Amino acid sequence: MASVTQMILLFVAAIHGATMMTVMVATGKTGLTIFIFGDSTADVGTNNHLPTCTARADHRYHGIDYAYSKATGRFSNGRNTADLIARLLGNYIVSPPPFLFLLSRKATFKRNILRGANFASGGAGIFSKTGRKNFHKVISMAEQIQQFATVRSNITELLGSPRDADDLLQNSVYIISVGSNDLVEYTLSQGGQTGDPKQFMVNLTEAYATHLANLYTLGARKFGIIGIPPIGCCPAARPHNSSGGCFEALNDNARSFYKSMQSLLSDFSLLYQGFKYSLGNTYAMTMNVIENPRGNRFREVKKACCGDGTLFHGVTDCVVGAKLCSNRADFLFWDKFHPTEKASEIAALTLVYGEGAQYVTPMNLSSLVMA
Ligand SMILES: *[C@@H]1O[C@H](CO)[C@@H](O)[C@H](O)[C@H]1NC(C)=O
Ligand SMILES: *[C@@H]1O[C@H](CO)[C@@H](O)[C@H](O)[C@H]1NC(C)=O
Numbered sequence: 001m002a003s004v005t006q007m008i009l010l011f012v013a014a015i016h017g018a019t020m021m022t023v024m025v026a027t028g029k030t031g032l033t034i035f036i037f038g039d040s041t042a043d044v045g046t047n048n049h050l051p052t053c054t055a056r057a058d059h060r061y062h063g064i065d066y067a068y069s070k071a072t073g074r075f076s077n078g079r080n081t082a083d084l085i086a087r088l089l090g091n092y093i094v095s096p097p098p099f100l101f102l103l104s105r106k107a108t109f110k111r112n113i114l115r116g117a118n119f120a121s122g123g124a125g126i127f128s129k130t131g132r133k134n135f136h137k138v139i140s141m142a143e144q145i146q147q148f149a150t151v152r153s154n155i156t157e158l159l160g161s162p163r164d165a166d167d168l169l170q171n172s173v174y175i176i177s178v179g180s181n182d183l184v185e186y187t188l189s190q191g192g193q194t195g196d197p198k199q200f201m202v203n204l205t206e207a208y209a210t211h212l213a214n215l216y217t218l219g220a221r222k223f224g225i226i227g228i229p230p231i232g233c234c235p236a237a238r239p240h241n242s243s244g245g246c247f248e249a250l251n252d253n254a255r256s257f258y259k260s261m262q263s264l265l266s267d268f269s270l271l272y273q274g275f276k277y278s279l280g281n282t283y284a285m286t287m288n289v290i291e292n293p294r295g296n297r298f299r300e301v302k303k304a305c306c307g308d309g310t311l312f313h314g315v316t317d318c319v320v321g322a323k324l325c326s327n328r329a330d331f332l333f334w335d336k337f338h339p340t341e342k343a344s345e346i347a348a349l350t351l352v353y354g355e356g357a358q359y360v361t362p363m364n365l366s367s368l369v370m371a
């Protein structure tokens with residue numbers, strides 16, 4: 001049994017050109033369970049299950065570099081950051097499946113749920129109202145946590161003892177990647193910000209704190225929090241700057257969100273016993289790539305690979321008929337908002353193995369698993 005697993009892992013690692021180290025880490029932690037929350041940066045097909053939702057990626061050219069070029073609902077040419085983190089951290093090939101998919105397969109639900117689930121929904125935000133106007137139906141963070149509460153009761157029932165369930169849930173890792181949609185809606189609403197920016201950030205941080213506290217109450221202890229990247233530099237945002245630079249209003253908010261998260265999480269680790277976290281500075285990571293493309297082996301860090309309109313292909317979504325680049329490994333951006341698989345891979349490697357406080361603090365995700 002173990003050797004079959006190892007061989008599959010070796011095979012998977014070989015086809016993705018991964019290092020021996022990855023193989024060792026993957027086989028060493030076969031028991032790790034991962035739960036994933038957030039937005040399109042982590043969605044692996046949740047929104048495919050929402051008939052009225054318009055934030056979807058279950059159509060070409062999404063997934064063009066995924067196995068069988070399948071459009072799975074990932075907003076990427078291949079796998080996304082959630083997939084790559086799960087692969088590096090645990091015995092996963094990609095992210096655990098969407099909770100809504102698991103739910104639709106009653107016969108295997110119990111067998112699968114112990115290996116985690118992905119609740120992330122493209123278009124969702126920290127605030128429950130985020131995404132509703134633009135995408136009609138998304139699963140907000142509050143709903144995602146309600147779904148996790150159901151999973152928790154299913155796991156408790158399955159293991160037959162609340163103590164065993166608590167053990168499993170306390171040793172699981174909770175990856176959260178959310179906030180970009182809240183910032184975009186606030187910053188771009190009616191062409192300008194409504195309400196005091198400081199107060200907005202206070203409100204956003206309070207809402208995030210409520211989510212974390214609810215997860216903690218449900219048994220979560222190990223949090224992998226992914227910050228907001230410089231969304232002012234994505235192809236959709238650059239046209240808001242007449243000189244073609246990054247749209248600073250969005251980037252300012254992304255930076256202040258990171259600062260708020262730093263103090264929120266350090267407060268939480270003092271306040272809540274056993275609370276452990278890893279905070280990923282995707283803002284700094286992505287800025288490093290934008291400012292130094294060559295050093296990071298990218299050629300194009302402004303334009304979307306798939307899209308159309310403006311200099312940056314930042315108007316049209318990635319749909320059939322849009323422009324599509326062939327050299328996808330040269331691009332930072334897959335579509336007008338989302339990174340390519342290559343960019344996600346660099347981010348995942350940094351979050352999991354990074355050293356020093358520059359990009360991930362106070363510990364990387366591989367240390368969080370051990371903590
Ligand atoms: C999971 O738990 C919920 C709430 O307790 C329950 O309604 C549901 O039937 C359970 N699902 C399965 C497949 O056991
Ligand atoms: C912050 O929250 C308060 C209370 O819910 C609300 O009245 C206010 O409009 C919010 N401010 C901003 C800028 O979002």
Ligand SMILES: *[C@@H]1O[C@H](CO)[C@@H](O)[C@H](O)[C@H]1NC(C)=O
Pocket residue numbers: 240241242243244245246247248249
């Ligand atoms: C536009 O980009 C330039 C840098 O290229 C920057 O100095 C300026 O602040 C930006 N303007 C806006 C409105 O974001």
Ligand SMILES: *[C@@H]1O[C@H](CO)[C@@H](O)[C@H](O)[C@H]1NC(C)=O
Pocket residue numbers: 352353354355356362363364366367
């Ligand atoms: C992760 O962080 C720990 C603690 O800072 C560090 O010792 C280690 O070298 C880092 N990298 C890996 C792969 O664990």
